[in-house]
Amino acid sequence: MIIAIDGFSSTGKSTVAKRLATALDFIYVDTGAMYRMVALTAVREGLVHAGVLDEDALMGHLPELTLGFRRGEHGENLAVLNGELVEAEIRTMEINRIVSRVSSIPAVRRQLVAQQQRMGLGQNLVMDGRDIGTIVFPKAELKIFMTADADIRAERRLAELRSKGDYTVSLAEVKSNLLQRDAEDQARVDSPLLKAVDARDLDNSHISPDEVFQTAWDWAKEKM
Numbered sequence: 001m002i003i004a005i006d007g008f009s010s011t012g013k014s015t016v017a018k019r020l021a022t023a024l025d026f027i028y029v030d031t032g033a034m035y036r037m038v039a040l041t042a043v044r045e046g047l048v049h050a051g052v053l054d055e056d057a058l059m060g061h062l063p064e065l066t067l068g069f070r071r072g073e074h075g076e077n078l079a080v081l082n083g084e085l086v087e088a089e090i091r092t093m094e095i096n097r098i099v100s101r102v103s104s105i106p107a108v109r110r111q112l113v114a115q116q117q118r119m120g121l122g123q124n125l126v127m128d129g130r131d132i133g134t135i136v137f138p139k140a141e142l143k144i145f146m147t148a149d150a151d152i153r154a155e156r157r158l159a160e161l162r163s164k165g166d167y168t169v170s171l172a173e174v175k176s177n178l179l180q181r182d183a184e185d186q187a188r189v190d191s192p193l194l195k196a197v198d199a200r201d202l203d204n205s206h207i208s209p210d211e212v213f214q215t216a217w218d219w220a221k222e223k224m
């Protein structure tokens, strides 16, 4: 069984996806982390100059990348790039600024979508991202599309950055980055962020994480 969770940035997709996967004993795959690992490679290889990405040079590095995940001590999902734990490095504002650009490159999407589809072969999983219910698993048994008010999303994302020790960005900067990423994710030509026709809407603006989980859990049980 495949559960696809799509939606805008910071709508709480990963929180509900992780909880659902744990409760159902399914594998959880955070596809945003995979695009973030490619973006980290671009930064590390010095391919971003004044906000402009050298796409051709990045293409040359794609075949060398092994994107994976490891279970942390507390059962958390940690991003691993070529064997190196990069969970903290992929969640910075520097990566937030470039990741939508990286994820709009068709060759990057082709490689990552193929890997994501292989992960679903013969396995029960919960996968979150932007194109899971439309492109990666159009036949997913359950599709959820998450939304939330932009101010609430910005506050949640700021709290997350603060909890990781980042005090350099303001709420306004976080909100503007979120809105810009939403616009870029919706506008890209290759597999834009789009609600699948058969996805169920889940608005996470004014309900608690427990209520979000309960709704998703009830929907999953209905399908099982």
Ligand code: DC
Pocket: 009, 010, 031, 032, 033, 035, 036, 099, 100, 103, 104, 128, 129, 130, 131, 132, 181, 185
């Ligand atoms: O979910 P996130 O914020 O970690 O995702 C990071 C970026 O990757 C986001 O700007 C959109 C992109 N992305 C995508 O294009 N397709 C996916 N399936 C997942 C993420």
